[in-house]
Amino acid sequence: MQAVIMGQLRVISVLLDFILLSAMCAGRDVDSSYVTCGSLVKLMNTRHSVRLHSHDVKYGSGSGQQSVTGVDSADDANSYWRIRENPNGICQRGEPIRCNQAIRITHLKTGRNLHSHHFSSPLSNNQEVSAFGENGQGDDLDVWAVQCSGIFWERDDAVRFKHVGTEVFLSITGEQYGHPIRGQREVHGMSLPNHHNYWKVMEGVFIQPSNDPVQHDEL
Amino acid sequence: MAVKGMKLSSVCLLLLYLISTVLGGRDFYKILGVSKSASIKDIKKAYRKLALQLHPDRNQDDPHAQDKFADLGAAYEVLSDQEKRKQYDTYGEDGLKEGHHGSHGDIFSSFFGDFGFMFGGNRQTANRDIPRGNDIILDLEVTLEEVYSGNFVEVVRNKPVSKEAPGKRKCNCRQEMRTTQLGPGRFQMTQEVVCDECPNIKLVNEERTLEVEIEQGVRDDMEYPFIGEGEPHIDGEPGDLRFRIKVLKHPVFERRGDDLYTNVTISLVEALVGFQMEISHLDGHKVNIVRDKITKPGARLQKKGEGLPNFDNNNIRGSLIVTFDVDFPKEQLDDQQKDGISQLLKQASSQKVYNGLQGY
Numbered sequence: 001m002q003a004v005i006m007g008q009l010r011v012i013s014v015l016l017d018f019i020l021l022s023a024m025c026a027g028r029d030v031d032s033s034y035v036t037c038g039s040l041v042k043l044m045n046t047r048h049s050v051r052l053h054s055h056d057v058k059y060g061s062g063s064g065q066q067s068v069t070g071v072d073s074a075d076d077a078n079s080y081w082r083i084r085e086n087p088n089g090i091c092q093r094g095e096p097i098r099c100n101q102a103i104r105i106t107h108l109k110t111g112r113n114l115h116s117h118h119f120s121s122p123l124s125n126n127q128e129v130s131a132f133g134e135n136g137q138g139d140d141l142d143v144w145a146v147q148c149s150g151i152f153w154e155r156d157d158a159v160r161f162k163h164v165g166t167e168v169f170l171s172i173t174g175e176q177y178g179h180p181i182r183g184q185r186e187v188h189g190m191s192l193p194n195h196h197n198y199w200k201v202m203e204g205v206f207i208q209p210s211n212d213p214v215q216h217d218e219l
Numbered sequence: 220m221a222v223k224g225m226k227l228s229s230v231c232l233l234l235l236y237l238i239s240t241v242l243g244g245r246d247f248y249k250i251l252g253v254s255k256s257a258s259i260k261d262i263k264k265a266y267r268k269l270a271l272q273l274h275p276d277r278n279q280d281d282p283h284a285q286d287k288f289a290d291l292g293a294a295y296e297v298l299s300d301q302e303k304r305k306q307y308d309t310y311g312e313d314g315l316k317e318g319h320h321g322s323h324g325d326i327f328s329s330f331f332g333d334f335g336f337m338f339g340g341n342r343q344t345a346n347r348d349i350p351r352g353n354d355i356i357l358d359l360e361v362t363l364e365e366v367y368s369g370n371f372v373e374v375v376r377n378k379p380v381s382k383e384a385p386g387k388r389k390c391n392c393r394q395e396m397r398t399t400q401l402g403p404g405r406f407q408m409t410q411e412v413v414c415d416e417c418p419n420i421k422l423v424n425e426e427r428t429l430e431v432e433i434e435q436g437v438r439d440d441m442e443y444p445f446i447g448e449g450e451p452h453i454d455g456e457p458g459d460l461r462f463r464i465k466v467l468k469h470p471v472f473e474r475r476g477d478d479l480y481t482n483v484t485i486s487l488v489e490a491l492v493g494f495q496m497e498i499s500h501l502d503g504h505k506v507n508i509v510r511d512k513i514t515k516p517g518a519r520l521q522k523k524g525e526g527l528p529n530f531d532n533n534n535i536r537g538s539l540i541v542t543f544d545v546d547f548p549k550e551q552l553d554d555q556q557k558d559g560i561s562q563l564l565k566q567a568s569s570q571k572v573y574n575g576l577q578g579y
Contacts, residue, residue, distance in 0.1 A: 038360065207373075210370055
């Protein structure tokens, strides 16, 4: 009787060890597939295949702040956004972003944060999404929560961005602007989650977590 | 007799050594100039420094430059990989399974970018006519610990790369005036868009790992360029990716140039009687401070060589300057204590009245 129990326990412990080991190994390999704090990314809306973009062009209505659009081109440096911690948060350079973590998304070229507020968007009358602030400093309406399944935001995931202040989702439904930004799509906030608010990281500079500079490697 | 014996044994030893070096292959540690116990960080740092020095483009009059550079690449490839390094340590170069994969070009690019052989970080003036894609300037936050000890940041760069595609595309489009004849003596000028034909290009996303070095003593706003890793240009060259160093504030140390400043609050007793203490430095080593005299509030103590390494010469270090302030007792003293202190200190009552602000 005892021998049988011992035998079973042994099998269980071996199984546990195996799972632990493979989890650790998997953990190591999968490190570079996370989106990390401080990384520079281009975000593509999966339904409309356009990239989140901003530029020094202000809305002609609504808040009059800097406009945020969706563009077709893959090689525009104005489509780069920096993933940063929420105000008063701390983020370790290279630390993977967790699902449901609150972040700021800062436009690289103009230093303004992805922002939303109770103004109407010009083409579809949804909620306006703008770029706000100076040098990465704005206000509480710059905070977005990354919605994904799982523990960390993986680069292959299609995620949603929920605005923490007004609870809308970052979306594109396909309306196009005319001159002077012909062909660019309107980006706005919508309250219902649907297939228009999925985004995926594309090009970018993904910072990996660093070792402690004083670490002594074990060989 | 003894002398002959010695000569023979030393000759044998010499022969054995020569044979072992020939059979054992190259000494990768020597090529990189690092010790056998070097950390991965030391190896990356050594490679980066030597790669700049030994690149064949920089040593055009050295016939062995290509070989030395190839040796360097092989050494880095083995010693930077944990598995390969273990095999090499045990069996030597010949004990390594499978030949060397990956060109040295890939290793070099991960430290310097695609067109890293254009030295000096500046493009040659001849290339001004070729259109360039956008540059990307990315702030890289570093801690004071990293400035002190140095570090490497690995970064995965996913970027669109121009690839040839079948067919042709329109390029160099421009507006031109065309004159059409409507009738005898009647002409019309119209604007027309005219394009050339160029080989078709499509953009394909590619990924590579880049190694950004945080050099010891690096200063705010210094930049580390990776040539060609910026945005592509469909009619020309890609721009550059530049990392701009931003040194974060530290809770204990303040940096001024190569010097470090810190503050220590001591008790009133320690200020009067003396004390001994240790300060934990940025790499964990302890700085010993001993005081056996009275320490006034605001007193400064300088520890030479305990500052940051100088960026241009890592062997020169700044100083650590410690400023002391004194914590007075929080609880009020009772009469007995007051008497005791007056007795001990034997100071006459003294009040000096003066203008302390003097215009400030």
